[in-house]
Amino acid sequence: MSLEVFEAHMRTAIKLARYALDHEETPVACIFVHSPSNKIVAYGMNDTNKSLTGIAHAEFMGISQIQQKFGVHNTEIFSEIILYVTVEPCIMCASALKQLGIKRVVFGCSNDRFGGNGSILSIHQDTCTTPSNNYNIVPGILRREAIMLLRYFYVRENENAPKPRAKSNRKLDVENFPPMNWSKYINREQFLEYFDEDNLRHYDDMTDLSRDVEWGLIDSCQDDILERLEQDCESFELHRVKKLKTDVI
Numbered sequence: 001m002s003l004e005v006f007e008a009h010m011r012t013a014i015k016l017a018r019y020a021l022d023h024e025e026t027p028v029a030c031i032f033v034h035s036p037s038n039k040i041v042a043y044g045m046n047d048t049n050k051s052l053t054g055i056a057h058a059e060f061m062g063i064s065q066i067q068q069k070f071g072v073h074n075t076e077i078f079s080e081i082i083l084y085v086t087v088e089p090c091i092m093c094a095s096a097l098k099q100l101g102i103k104r105v106v107f108g109c110s111n112d113r114f115g116g117n118g119s120i121l122s123i124h125q126d127t128c129t130t131p132s133n134n135y136n137i138v139p140g141i142l143r144r145e146a147i148m149l150l151r152y153f154y155v156r157e158n159e160n161a162p163k164p165r166a167k168s169n170r171k172l173d174v175e176n177f178p179p180m181n182w183s184k185y186i187n188r189e190q191f192l193e194y195f196d197e198d199n200l201r202h203y204d205d206m207t208d209l210s211r212d213v214e215w216g217l218i219d220s221c222q223d224d225i226l227e228r229l230e231q232d233c234e235s236f237e238l239h240r241v242k243k244l245k246t247d248v249i
């Protein structure tokens, strides 16, 4: 797994988060990738506003797609799945992913209030919740893009509020980003497993892998993303059916 692969999949998740933003949802989204075939199995975006359901987080929407396709009791599939999510999973989602036996979670920015992969709790490596299902995590992928989408959302929300709150009624900040505290999530050895040695300075300096923001990714509407994801998921299923048949033969 290389940084290029992480970023390529995270771009898809970011596009879906942009789609969520344009449909009155918090811009958080994810895709579930079948690791051996590198194909997208399912996707999800935050649905709490539309469904008025507090637990309709992006991860739960994707999990439910997988369960519909493979059956609720087939948790084996999760051991081959890598989740790419724009924001660190909350404690609830991090725990659900662990109980299902997810292989790995790759995320963009941290979830400073509810994060379950290092920010508040480290569910993925604790010994309380199904320790045999501990999974590894890769933080900081397209982090600035994920942060910017959340900023767009909060500025828009505040503008739409009947009484804009003075404190949050600031100009959109497009230049300053909080330090990336890698050590909160992974140690140096783990960092080197995922990234080249050239990037190690980012670990020590608490900086992002790239200072550049891919504005094209977050500043344009992504109206065709759902259709494309549907096609990707269908193509995975076709591939799977074909493989099952070959295995039988």
Ligand SMILES: [Zn+2]
Binding pocket: 057, 058, 059, 089, 090, 091, 092, 093, 094
């Ligand atoms: Zn969650």
